[in-house]
Amino acid sequence: MTVRNLKHLFEPKSIALIGASPRPGSVGVTVLKNLLAGGFEGEIMLVNPKYDTLAERPVYASVAKLPAVPDLAVICTPPSTVPGIISDLGKRGTRAAIVLTPGLAAAKDLMGRNMRDLMLKAARPHLLRILGPNSVGMLVPRLGLNASFAHTGALPGKVAFVSQSGAMSTGVLDWAKARNIGFSKFISLGEKADIDVGDVLDYLAGDYDTQAILLYLEAIRDARKFMSAARAAARSKPIIVIKAGRAPEGAKAAASHTGALAGSDDVYDAAIRRAGMLRVYTTLDLFDAVETLAHSRPLRGDRLAIISNGGGPGVLATDALIGKQGRLADLPAQAIEKLGKVLPSCWSHGNPVDILGDAPAQRYIDAMEIVTHEPDVDAALLIHAPNAMVSSEELANALVPAVKNASRNVLSCWLGGEEVARARAVFSNAGIPTYDTPEEAARGFMQIVQYNRNQKLLMEVPASASGSVEEDREAVRAMVKKALSLGRDTLTEPEAKQVLAAYGIPVVRTLAASSIEEAVTCAERIGYPVALKILSPDVVHKSDVGGVVLDLEDADSVRTAAMAMNRRLAGMQPGASLSGFSVQSMVRRPEARELIVGVATDPVFGPVILFGQGGIAVEVTADHAIGLPPLNTVLARDMISRTRVSSLLAAYRNRAAADTDAICRTLIQISHLVIDIPEIMELDINPLLADADGVIALDARIRIRATEKGGMDRLAIRPYPEELEEWVDWQGGKLLLRPIKPEDGQQHVEFFASLTPEDVRMRMFVHMRELSPGQLARMTQIDYDREMAFIATRMRADGTPETLGVARIVFDPDNIQGEFAVTVRSDMKGKGLGRLLMQKLIRHSRERGAHEIVGETLSQNQALLGLVKPLGFSANRSRENDTYLLKLPLKQN
Missing domain, CATH: 3.40.630.30 (Gcn5-related N-acetyltransferase (GNAT))
Structure with missing residues (x-):
């Protein structure tokens, strides 16, 4: 279920409070006070068999005794009573309930059944929707509805706040009220037994009262549902997310570099990006981002021009901008010349544009008009530090019309406290993004940049894929099935390369040998020089045990290397078995960059794809990006662009640029592979060499596991059917x-x-x-x-x-x-x-x-x-x- 009957939750005409109480400090008395104080105009009915009246209102002994069917019920009774109450409500015709009671999963009946499951079972025949249990409740300020035990109410506004944490809910409520921030809906999800984040996003996507959505996330259970709801909602209104739990959840055993690198927070970050939402990292950023995005226009890029009445604030803004991977706009000679005609001779003659401390409004306006008409400027930041020569408030009033008519996004920073408070209010009231410090302003600009990038990924139509690849799926399925039937969970390196080749990914020629003499025979078939590697199901990284030797020129060197490998393995890992050797031709590509492409399986979002800088130190460099399949050209290029190694793929010195189209094709083919073969749990191509002539996989590792889930079912985003x-x-x-x-x-x-x-x-x-x-x-x-x-x-x-x-x-x-x-x-x-x-x-x-x-x-x-x-x-x-x-x-x- 998703949005069915949610209208009864968010727009009730009548409410029943079950568990209303006069006992000081109880949830029942707090909710009663909040309901009565909120100004809700519909009928409020109270249920508690212990009382006849409360707050001068009649109290009914049970749901059956209510004089009318409530649209919404708020329940704060002991866990053992909740399933029966839900059943009674459903029979009466109620279609939504907020269960504030905690501990339902732990409470059990005489048959050992927990109250949470019994509650859901009671609701199911009636399609009665449940928010909670263990929810703080919900507020809809426009209706005067405060169905919560929060310590304060909410102001009306156009922003919806949805939280998976009760403590975070009450903290944000208090914080927002102190700053005069209002809400369209304020929702504490509790344990999400029925109504979850996806359901609420689906509802809010079509909610006329909501212009932006704020999410506080801790965990997602149904990735497919969440991604579908988030992608749909993000097409119509900004969604800003705080995701808790950024630190690693603990080391996990992984048979690949990718498995070790693809942490859950990276995966959530990829999902948020793919859905067109914006992730922020503090509560302050959360609300700043709402104001910023609400008043911004789409950007073409990340190049910022800074106009300041002092050098120091401009430098601080620049440092913060570069620290967030933004860019200062390059002002061409003609722009410098134009600025020289309207600014004092001692201005900075560059970006940041220091227009000096005594700058009146016209100097700001002239400079802004010049820089915002430059094609290489994507936005402008105006910084004003107060002084005795210019009234900050008068300056703000004079600047508002010019800023609102500017051809680019213009942000502002009024640096100071009481002296600039009125000026800041003038800009805020005019809908101009306004910040207290240069650093906050730079961060706000980069929020716009990142949001527009994510929206572009959500909205952009990718180019047609060039050169379709013939994929031998049946051969790969047969190989995986055979390996599983033999009780293996890892393909050999030659098998892994056969899998890649079957999906059109260039691989270095590799043969498997079960003995030293067979390795010599394979080397002669391939042609010298060759590389020799051990084949062992017990060794994750061959180089760690000296299991890789390069540039072997003849049969004797192959024999010597193989015997030495055998001795090293026995000495360093005595329990490891040696099943043979892989022999591959040496690749001479001196200008190639070493990359890694891999697959890991996240417990929530399913398979994810990794791209980054390759080599033996990938965990140390940690230069990688995560993407969710299915991938296309646009998404593959975005993954590449989010890594530091992407800058090395361009031409530099005497090196030609690497073939990024070939890298994109590799990422797309890996996406196809993981969709088609659900048994693949982890995959590494490391290194994948990339240069002007294309790509080639030198080493590959694939871990497999029998699975009942099909390729479609385990993916967070349904691929092309x-x-x-x-x-x-x-x-x-x-x-x-x-x-x-x-x-x-x-x-x-x-x-x-x-x-x-x-x-x-x-x-x-x-x-x-x-x-x-x-x-x-x-x-x-x-x-x-x-x-x-x-x-x-x-x-x-x-x-x-x-x-x-x-x-x-x-x-x-x-x-x-x-x-x-x-x-x-x-x-x-x-x-x-x-x-x-x-x-x-x-x-x-x-x-x-x-x-x-x-x-x-x-x-x-x-x-x-x-x-x-x-x-x-x-x-x-x-x-x-x-x-x-x-x-x-x-x-x-």
């Missing part, structure tokens, strides 16, 4: 009906351009000439877990694909109802294409268990009405506007 592709006969030829891909962006633009203005109006209800980048992203980057868009596509004579039609459907989070739309290229109408697409859409909706398909169309759209009615849709004319409401019930088998 290839199984839904279908070839059909149409107009004497073959047509492919398949789910849309992000890479279909260009052909979707061409498809939209082929529609007549009237067809666009019938589909969109408005006149549109072209798709915006955001619209294109929403149409091609879909969440296959919650929506579907089938396109009809074929190849042109020149070998390029073209889209002839598309049918899409978006399911509600409860998978009850799906809203559809279908569009066929204007010159392809009347040929049965729309019917083919709709039939596929209906089959898919039935297979996923949806209850009905609905849609809406203009009354003039007789073509669509003629298409869907024979398919079983009803069409009812709306009384509110000139449209028809379409509905198709889906029979459940």
